[in-house]
Amino acid sequence: MAFKIASSPHVTQNLHTSTVMQRVILCLLPGLVVQCAFFGWGTLVQVLLAIIVALSAEAAVMKLRNRSIKASLSDNSAMLTAILIGVAIPPLAPWWMIVIGTTFAIIVVKHLYGGLGHNLFNPAMAAYVLLLISFPVQMTTWIAPSTVVMHSPSVLDSLQLIFNIGAHVNMDQFRLGIDGVAMATPLDTLKTDLSMGLTRTESMTKAIFDGATGVGWFWVNLAYLGGGLVLLKLKAIRWHISTGVLAGLFVASSVGFLLSPDTQGSPLFHLFSGATMLAAFFIATDPVTAATSPRGRIIFGALIGVLVYIIRTQGGYPDAFAFAVLLANLCAPFIDYYVRPRSYGHSTS
Amino acid sequence: MLTLLDQLDKGTLWRSHGGIHPPEVKFLSNGTPIAKLPLAKTYLVPVPQVGENCTLAVKVGDTVLKGTPLTQGNSIWHLPVHAPTSGTIVAIEPRVSNHASALPVNTCVIEADGKDTWCELVPNELDSLSHQQIIDKIHHSGVAGMGGAAFPSHIKLNPASEIDLVIINGVECEPYISSDDRLMREYSQNILAGIGIIYRLLTPKRIVIAIEDNKPEAIKAMQVAVAQSALPAGSVRVTVIPTKYPSGGEKQLIQIITGREVPSGAIPAKLGIVVHNVGTAFAIYQAVVQGKPLVERVVTVTGKNVGKPGNYWIPIGTPVAHVLAETEFKPDPEQKIIIGGPMMGHALANIHVPILKGTNCVLVPSNQEIDTTPDEKACIRCGECANVCPALLLPQQLFWHAKAEEYDKAATFNLKDCIECGCCSYVCPSDIPLVEYYRIAKSALKQAADEKQQAERAKQRFEARLARLEEEKLAREAKAREAAERRQATMTGTDKNAVAEAMARIAAKKAAVQASDNTANVVTTAELKDAPQGKAAVAAAIARAKAKKAAAANAEDSDTSNVVTVKVSDAPSSPTGAISQDEPLSQKDKVAAAIARAKAKKAAQQTDKAQLETTDTADTADNASELTAADDKKAKVAAAVARAKAKKAAQQAETKTEDSLSQTTTTEAESTSYTLGEVNADAAIDDAEAIKKAKVAAAVARAKAKKAAQAVLTTAEPNTASKVEVEPELESVEDSQTQSSLALPSAKETVDSVATGSLADVQSAKPTSEPIETASLSSDELKKARIAATIAKAKAKKAAQEAHASSDSSVND
CATH class of the missing domain: 3.40.50.11540 (NADH-ubiquinone oxidoreductase 51kDa subunit)
Structure with a gap:
């Protein structure tokens, strides 16, 4: 009888791409839940919408490319991209924004570059940047956290706002604080106040802040940090990039804070504001677009951290992870080229 | 340590x-x-x-x-x-x-x-x-x-x-x-x-x-x-x-x-x-x-599909089929038989293969135990492979380049240090058979290296061949140059002296001839006495040649070509024969040979004559050149001598027919115009010598006159055969570029004056020519005899030319 021929090794461990992606998605959930708790159902609606669009776009491209739709959808990568876009954009942004963003992410950023494993840029962040540049007003209009807001949006409110049905609901009402003043995100608020000549301490007394960090945002970040640590534990990601990002941001913000405590946010504020933890554990760690060697990944992460700090403090946008990640994506091949591990039996030079 | x-x-x-x-x-x-x-x-x-x-x-x-x-x-x-x-x-x-x-x-x-x-x-x-x-x-x-x-x-x-x-x-x-x-x-x-x-x-x-x-x-x-x-x-x-x-x-x-x-x-x-x-x-x-x-050796036979897993002493060469049969092997569909472990072992398609010295395990897993590898999916560059690589490589980069068949780039990521342990494939979440890619890349690199080596060898062979050819060429050139230098060297010193001496001797001879009676008889006798070294023979030969020339000259036009042909074919025989019997060649031999060669050349160039003649004389030239190495100077000397005689012959011809003179003189004038003036010869030929030569020439002319007379009597004379190549000599004069122009006019004049008287001696000259020839051959110095022979030959040619010229004189005029 003929026996089956295969190349060694004949055994493999049972951890597949789809499992890895699944784990990442699961670890995103705590953050998503906390985000919904503070900012209403809008985020969940956005996420579900993004997933539908992403899977449809993925299937359509697979169909066009004559490849297995099932295999492609089952790797969970499109779903992960969709969830990341969903949690990244403002919860009550109109539906067409997330549709445009997700379609762009899947079709242009991912598949036009060759599909999974071949894209140069992080699809979610590329989509975010596209939306931010194209629709800056909608993309920077975050509602206030539920604990400090006058009215929290209900599920119906969220749906009406997102799908633009029923004119009686106004977005602005969900941005009003208890004091009746429209609230921006903590990062935005601090940036605006500092530009208006206020000191950091003065700005931090506002209702959106809770001592050292922004109300709600601290918990959102904490939840993503927790999920990220689980990811590390599951070995779905390795520590290099996340550590690099956090260390880079921490060091840069510490230096800035020590030099000018009045005009700079504290390191703690930077680490627990905006998308810091989400990006550090779930976005920057996208292996496809990151550097590959361990040392290269630390450099890659640190580059993101430093860029984020620079753009947050010096740039025109309140948060900066999308830009920082895309810039670091550009540098990844370069880093890979120059940062190679010393192979066994080779001298260090 | x-x-x-x-x-x-x-x-x-x-x-x-x-x-x-x-x-x-x-x-x-x-x-x-x-x-x-x-x-x-x-x-x-x-x-x-x-x-x-x-x-x-x-x-x-x-x-x-x-x-x-x-x-x-x-x-x-x-x-x-x-x-x-x-x-x-x-x-x-x-x-x-x-x-x-x-x-x-x-x-x-x-x-x-x-x-x-x-x-x-x-x-x-x-x-x-x-x-x-x-x-x-x-x-x-x-x-x-x-x-x-x-x-x-x-x-x-x-x-x-x-x-x-x-x-x-x-x-x-x-x-x-x-x-x-x-x-x-x-x-x-x-x-x-x-x-x-x-x-x-x-x-x-x-x-x-x-x-x-x-x-x-x-x-x-x-x-x-x-x-x-x-x-x-x-x-x-x-x-x-x-x-x-x-x-x-x-x-x-x-x-x-x-x-x-x-x-x-x-x-x-x-x-x-x-x-x-x-x-x-x-x-x-x-x-x-x-x-x-x-x-x-001890072999582990294991896996869920053997009934008796364990370790066995198995003779090297035992078929795997036998081992499996004895250990109660129960195959699954799509059964894998792995030689070695699951990480690095290879799967067998055919189990009728032997256990080898390095075979430590036969693994027969069930399909649940080791399932079939799922299809390869896209690499997401997760880097898990790099984390487990014991050789500290970047397997995903190796894979990237190996899959793109950029093997040279894969090599820059130290592909050769891969030990194929399989850890990267083991952990790959995309189920990529990384090791297989590396094996393919390695063998492709090896093949490329082999081909490169072969090409390199071919290139080296080609270059070695070129170098060898170049070396051979240089060696040939060096050899040629060396030979040329050797020739140059042999010419110096004594050779020149020898040439000078020869010149002097010839002059002396001529003087002796001049001094002797006007009859050829007396001349020959005197020469025999005065020049025991064979100078007499030379003179005799010269005289003889002239006689023959004259004979040829007087021959009818139609006959001349025939005669010439015959003579040309005969000509080489005598000098060749003489030389072949001879001792190693002295420089004088060489002189003679050179002269002969020069004449041969001339003969070849003598296109007026029949084609046959040309061919034959070319042969002659070959023979001559085979015999000796060329000695230019001596050739020149000889040529000079020959030329002088040619002139004389011309003069003589003049005396016979006024018409012929113009042709010959013209040729001579041409030849002298090329003269560079050989030092030795020039020095020797001052006025006095010119007179001597004139005398010699006169004697020669006389002899020729005699011969001419004889020729009149007997039209085609077999004896004269060897002295036919007359015409070439004129060219030899040109070639050798010797002789003082000064000497020539005086010589001619002398010849003119003597010529008239010489006619009287025609009768006696003819008979003596034969004995002289014999004498020259039997004399102690055969070499000199050869010189004489060639000189004579040259003169004979001249005479032939003269004859030719006389026949064409009207045209030239």
Whole structure:
């Protein structure tokens, strides 16, 4: 009888791409839940919408490319991209924004570059940047956290706002604080106040802040940090990039804070504001677009951290992870080229 | 090394990068003692080295005993193979190999007789053997690395460099294999005896027996054996290392034990380290102490699809099919038969292949145990492969380039340092068969390297050929130049003097001729007397030639061509003959030859004459040039002499017919216009000499006149034949570019004046010409005679030309 021929090794461990992606998605959930708790159902609606669009776009491209739709959808990568876009954009942004963003992410950023494993840029962040540049007003209009807001949006409110049905609901009402003043995100608020000549301490007394960090945002970040640590534990990601990002941001913000405590946010504020933890554990760690060697990944992460700090403090946008990640994506091949591990039996030079 | 030795003694371990922990399935096979299987009917012993560095020691039909060598050879790389059992060689033919490629390999097929009779074994007393004897024993027993690579052990035991550390590899990190485990448990004393032999051969500072901590029984057994061994205390120790695949890899083990890395492309001996497998140590013991060649080994037969998993003593060459049949193999559909472990073993398509010296395991897993590998998916560059790579490579980058067939780029990521352990494939979440890509890339690189080497060799061959051709060309040129220089050298000094002397002699001769009676008779006699060296002969020849010329000149136009033809063909014969009988040629000979040659040339150029003549004279020229080397100056001298005579002849012709004069003179004028003036000749020819020459010429002219007269009487005279090449001489005069122009007019004048009187002597001149010829030949100096002959010949030519000219005179006028 003929026996089956295969190349060694004949055994493999049972951890597949789809499992890895699944784990990442699961670890995103705590953050998503906390985000919904503070900012209403809008985020969940956005996420579900993004997933539908992403899977449809993925299937359509697979169909066009004559490849297995099932295999492609089952790797969970499109779903992960969709969830990341969903949690990244403002919860009550109109539906067409997330549709445009997700379609762009899947079709242009991912598949036009060759599909999974071949894209140069992080699809979610590329989509975010596209939306931010194209629709800056909608993309920077975050509602206030539920604990400090006058009215929290209900599920119906969220749906009406997102799908633009029923004119009686106004977005602005969900941005009003208890004091009746429209609230921006903590990062935005601090940036605006500092530009208006206020000191950091003065700005931090506002209702959106809770001592050292922004109300709600601290918990959102904490939840993503927790999920990220689980990811590390599951070995779905390795520590290099996340550590690099956090260390880079921490060091840069510490230096800035020590030099000018009045005009700079504290390191703690930077680490627990905006998308810091989400990006550090779930976005920057996208292996496809990151550097590959361990040392290269630390450099890659640190580059993101430093860029984020620079753009947050010096740039025109309140948060900066999308830009920082895309810039670091550009540098990844370069880093890979120059940062190679010393192979066994080779001298260090 | 001291600190390292301390750390070795302490059992300090270093970390090797990466590695994996695949599920351990050693329990399937390591619980039972090593057993024996019934004999197979046939054994397949591959003899791949036959034809390379050894020859077959048996032929089809031979009866062999267990242990009979099947190959013989003197090469150090020859690894002998032996008959694994007693029986008959039934075939020696290519059979499918136990290799991933399954390529056929030359195989001795032995039909077992069932008796399994050993050949005569010679046990040895270790102490009585020298190092070389031990190594020879190991070599002739065919001991090879039992860990899988089957590298000839005698080479590793005879290293060029000093060995500080020997590591005995009992790690056995493959998840299923337990053959070394069982061997250590059951034969620890014998293994240690083998280690003792290794110790004696290599005298290392330390021997470390490395065993993974998942083999506690083996560790215990070996520790006991070490404690009981007679080896110096502290020289051998058992070091327990943590279980991690691929710690048993040579490079990884060295790193774990010593913290040092084997440099890329180097062997461990460079670090003063040698690694031997425990199975090899056992085989060394058997070979040296028991005198047993390596004909069987322990093989783990395991997997859920064999009924009797365990370890077995299996003769080398036993078909895998037999092993499986005896261990109750139950195949699944799409069954995999793996030779070696699940991480690095190769799958067999055909189980009718032999167990080899390096075969440590036959793994027959069920489909649940080792499932089929899922389809390859896209690499997401997760980098898990890099995390587990023990060689610290970037497998995903290697894969990226290997898949794109950018093998050169893959090579820059140190593809060659990949040990194909399979850790990267094991962890790959995209189920990419990375190792397979690397194997393909490696073989492509190897092929490219081979092709490059071939191209390089071809280029070198081509360049060597070009260089050789160039060298040959240069050598030819150098030789030619040397020859030319030699010729130049021989011309200097005495030669010139000789030429001058010759000139002087000729002048003297001419003077003598002049001084003598106007009759040719008297002239010849005088010459004979005055010039015993043959000058007389020269003169005589000259006279003779002129006579002939005159005869030719007077011949009828129609006849001339005939005569000339005949004469030309005859001409070479006499000088050639004369010279061939001669002694080694003196310079005078050369002069003569040169003259002859020059004339021959002229003859060739004499296109007015019949084609036949031209051809024949060319032959003459060839003959002449063969005889001697050219001596230009002498040729010139000779030519000058000839020219003078030519002039005279012309003058003489003038006296006969007024018409002919114009032609000849014109030619002479031309020839003189080329004159460069040879120093010797010029110096000699002052006025006085001119007079002398004139006299000579007069005499000559006289002779010619006589001949002319004779010619009138007898139209075609056979005797004159050899002096026909008349015309060329005129050209010779041109060629040689000699002679003073001053001399010529005076000479001519003299000739003119003398010519008239000379006519009277015509009658007597003719008869004397014959005796003179004879005399010149019989005279002491044949060489001079030859000169004379050639000169005469030249003159004869002239005369012919003259005759020709006279016939054409009207045209020239």
